[in-house]
Every structure is written in structure tokens, then in C-alpha cells.
Amino acid sequence: MGVNMSNKGLLIVLSGPSGVGKGTVKTEMVRQQAFPFEYSVSMTTRKPRQGEVDGKDYFFVDEERFKNAVANKELLEYNQYVGNYYGTPLAPVKEMLNMGKDVLLEIDVNGAKQVRSLMPDGVFIFLTPPDLHELKHRIVNRGTDSDKAIDLRMQQARQEILMMQDYDYAVVNDTVANAVDHIKAIVESEHVRIARVIDDYRNMVKED
Numbered sequence: 001m002g003v004n005m006s007n008k009g010l011l012i013v014l015s016g017p018s019g020v021g022k023g024t025v026k027t028e029m030v031r032q033q034a035f036p037f038e039y040s041v042s043m044t045t046r047k048p049r050q051g052e053v054d055g056k057d058y059f060f061v062d063e064e065r066f067k068n069a070v071a072n073k074e075l076l077e078y079n080q081y082v083g084n085y086y087g088t089p090l091a092p093v094k095e096m097l098n099m100g101k102d103v104l105l106e107i108d109v110n111g112a113k114q115v116r117s118l119m120p121d122g123v124f125i126f127l128t129p130p131d132l133h134e135l136k137h138r139i140v141n142r143g144t145d146s147d148k149a150i151d152l153r154m155q156q157a158r159q160e161i162l163m164m165q166d167y168d169y170a171v172v173n174d175t176v177a178n179a180v181d182h183i184k185a186i187v188e189s190e191h192v193r194i195a196r197v198i199d200d201y202r203n204m205v206k207e208d
């Protein structure tokens, strides 16, 4: 983890297997106003689920539009996941960070790896389920995926959980309240850490 020495906002990458509760935890952080952040709305070729709103949950696009976005370098990262494309529009992320706002990305582990190599100053948080049985229970209970899609998501999850060691922090989503508190503490301590490093450098320059 590097230190962001500019006045830019903090990039917060929340990743972890599908169904662990990333979206639920993010929504609760917004509801509680746990800390100020902007949410990066991803682009996807997946069809909207019931209740999902274009431009709020995702930008729902067809494959041609997605491939154009890739070709035009409009995406910070992208990945194909269980038959659909998902990617992070770059311009709004850059704009928000430049305005000094913290930006939260909620993306899969493959995308997080790409972001890590491009923006190592971010804070990378892996949300993990208490166990795989509970993960499956959550995906099944969500009621949005076919049996085949559930099997594919569980197969992916087994691979993804092994990548936890590449993250700055792991947070167990046992209860949503615990996960929110833990993420809030991580972001706050990250801001304190950055402020301390900047102060140390300022003092060093003064003393010279």
C-alpha cells in the first residue's frame, strides 16, 4: 500500500466473491452515512435484475457498447464474469478523486488486481463470508440466479477467496453492522495514516 501524497481523494476498492454482501454493505454505509464517499457505477452487459435502476446500480449496455468502451479506453478495468462483461468507467473516478472525494469501487477480484497495478495508492479491502456454506445460502436466498449460475458463482468464489492474501485488509461479513463498522475504521485509519506521513514530510522540510 502506497501513500497518496496529493490532495486527491482515497480510492477504496471493496472486493470479494459474488453474494458475500458487498452491495448490501455498501448500501448500509450510504444509509448510515458511515463516512463520505462517492460510489463508482459500473458498466455491465448483464441484464438488470428486478428493482435495479440504470445509472444507479449499473449502466446496463449491450456488448457492442461495452466493447467500444474498452476500445476507446473508457474503462479503468474490466472483466468477463460468468458470461457477462463488467467494467469501471474511468472518467468519473478520476474526476471525483481529483475533487478530493473518496471513491468506492465494488468489483470482482480480477478487476481489483488490475486497479491495484494502476492505482496502488488505493486501499484494497476483501469482504469474506463466514464460510462457503453461508455464501451459497446467501446467493440462493437472493433468488436472482439460476442453479447453473449459482454453481458457476460458487466455483469462482473458491478461486477468488484464495486471492484474499493480496489485499490490504480482510473483513468478515458476519453481520452487516460489523462489516460496516470495520470498513469505516479502516478508511478513517487510512486517512489518519496519510495525514501523519504528510505532516512528517512537512516537518522534515521545515527542519532542513
Ligand SMILES: Nc1ncnc2c1ncn2[C@@H]1O[C@H](COP(=O)(O)OP(=O)(O)OP(=O)(O)O)[C@@H](O)[C@H]1O
Binding pocket: 016, 017, 018, 019, 020, 021, 022, 023, 024, 025, 138, 139, 141, 142, 173, 174, 175, 176
Ligand atoms: N451479513 C449478512 N448476513 C446475512 N445475509 C447477508 C449479509 N450480507 C448480505 N446478505 C444477503 O446476501 C445476499 C447477497 O448480498 P449482495 O447482493 O449484497 O452481495 P454482493 O457481494 O454484492 O453480490 P454480487 O457481487 O453478486 O453483486 C443478499 O440477499 C443479502 O441480503
Ligand SMILES: Nc1nc2c(ncn2[C@@H]2O[C@H](COP(=O)(O)O)[C@@H](O)[C@H]2O)c(=O)[nH]1
Binding pocket: 016, 017, 018, 019, 022, 042, 043, 046, 077, 078, 079, 081, 086, 087, 088, 106, 107, 108, 109, 110, 111, 112
Ligand atoms: N471487474 C469488475 N467486476 C465488477 C464490476 N461491477 C461489478 N462487478 C462484480 O461482478 C460480479 C457479479 O456482479 P452481479 O451484480 O452480476 O452479481 C460481482 O463479483 C461484482 O462485484 C466492475 O465494474 N468491474
